[in-house]
Amino acid sequence: MKLSQAMIVKNEESNIERALSWGKGIVSEQIVIDTGSTDNTVKIAESMGAKVYHFEWIDDFSAAKNYAIEKCSGDWIAFLDADEYFMKDADKILSTIKKAEREGAYVIAAQLLDLNDKGKIIGSMTQARLFKNHEGIEYQKRIHEHLCSKKPVKIYDATKELSIFHTGYSDSEQSKKNKSEKYKILLEKEIMDRPEDADMYGYLGDIYAGQQDYIKAEELYNTALKYMDKANSIESGRRGTTLRNLLVILGGYNYRTDELLHVYEFASRILPQDADFSAIVADHFYRYQNYEKAAVFFKHSLDSYNKFGAFLKSDYVDSHIIEIHTKLSNAYFMSEQPIEAIKIAVKILSSDKYNVESLRILLLSVQEAEKKGNIGYSQNEEYKLLERLYDLDSLKDKAFIYVTAKKLGVIGLSDIIKSHCSAEEAGLIDKMDV
Structure with missing residues (x-):
């Protein structure tokens, strides 16, 4: 061969x-x-x-x-x-x-x-x-x-x-600008030849979006929708990119939630296996602190990603997987669902144990669960949980937990960590900046 x-x-x-x-x-x-x-x-x-x-x-x-x-x-x-x-x-x-x-x-x-x-x-x-x-x-x-x-x-x-x-x-900014102008000309020629080609309107919209002309980009993406094939497909391709980028534009404005959800419903209907659409809608609600709805859409996005994968779809979720899990965990915590927040935070820390944001969410969620009277959640149980995630014979791991806990005001836990340190280690972590 x-x-x-x-x-x-x-x-x-x-x-x-x-x-x-x-x-x-x-x-x-x-x-x-x-x-x-x-x-x-x-x-x-x-x-x-x-x-x-x-x-x-x-x-x-x-x-x-x-x-x-x-x-x-x-x-x-x-x-x-x-x-x-x-x-x-x-x-x-x-x-x-x-x-x-x-x-x-x-x-x-x-x-x-x-x-x-x-x-x-x-x-x-x-x-x-x-x-x-x-x-x-x-x-x-x-x-x-x-x-x-x-x-x-x-x-x-x-x-x-x-x-x-x-x-x-x-590439340099000048090189990008030159490419964009050249591509604009070619796309406009292609649209003249194929005036009902949805893909070309989408590509031209990308150029205007890259130049931060979002009004023109939105206009072009909506024109693409007009000519877009409405058939159901498991592969997103250019249709998925156009819909994704339009959702990003609409999602930047809280008062356009209805328009955002209208496009989301259309996108989900023709490309039901693409996890990106739910993630972008979730980002919209997360940005405007509607954490309960954000959690629903983040979870749906990750469920779709886990079920269908990222082959020919879900590019955004695939390249932001840790960030999305972290936002979901925080959305659960902020919407007073501490047990769910703990589950996601533990999942993240199992593969990325020095993720500061996830440890913060975990510690605060355990505190919240304890306040709510959830059985099995206390500082001693929290320590046992951390033992499964960290090497507590390691000064680095103990210091990481101690500094994070002290910064958050989780004094009981920081005291427990310190009690498992030697005198020399205790002196070292006491001097660490919180």
Whole structure:
């Protein structure tokens, strides 16, 4: 089996070496389609052994990518942009392709992780970046192009196996502005050709939202709704992104709750497995301190996520899972449901024991449960609970609990923690800043 790596580029000298490096020893050929570089992109690509072809830019990403496909001789194609790359996961690509073929899948979807300037992950989504060659699979639309096939194809879910890193969000502000203006022109051309294409209105809305012109963005998202396919689907795709972004805009204004819920009902009806919609509505109620309703929607969101997963949907929940659990726990506490708050806080601390906010919620919720007379909740029982979550022979763990408890005024617990310290440890934690 041969794997081709393909990409289209223009002035990518800062990215091209990394973009070609991950495929060495894995791919049989590297196809680079240059659309008019004026820097050293072509020179670097050729020096690394890539086959470089030139394509006259005609304001059509699909045309350029389909030209690249024509040049690929491999059985499968890995089509990543110059600012996207695999790391250690690259070694799993060939075995993943074999799994996909055994299941009769011609397209493989991986997890795409967006990185900021500091290399921190700021978002994730599902993207199809590998597909079988010579099967009529090609790109469509001049911008925000996507893979299409004349016959139905099965997609293999490799989001747990393959992760692609994307650094495009770390571009300079000027670079982002230039891209946005260029994409605006292409989207407007696409809308002229396809005036009832809901996806294009959604993509154009994203640009205006990114420029903080939320009035124009909302107008475009509502136009997208007008032309949107109303059929029920388990895959969100562009429809999900459009609805998600419209909910975010509406959710920023408390007096628009009715409009928010109207769009939410529509979104939930056509994309019932997407957990993002409930999470965004929950954020709206949480922001305006309606904690009881926030808890209901956060719980529904997490239940959907746990039941249906994040493959081709629920990108927001998937990349904010700890934050959503933390908000749910606090929403339970603030709406006087301390037992439920404790359950969620314990779940978070079981995997992230130094989560300060979750420990705060846990300690205060136990106090509240004790006041309500809930059996089994007292400071001694609280200590036993903490013993299950922390190593109380560790000074670091004892200090973390002690400082948090003292800052919150949970004096009894801080005294219990201190009583389990040696004299030297007690002296150290007493000096810690609360």
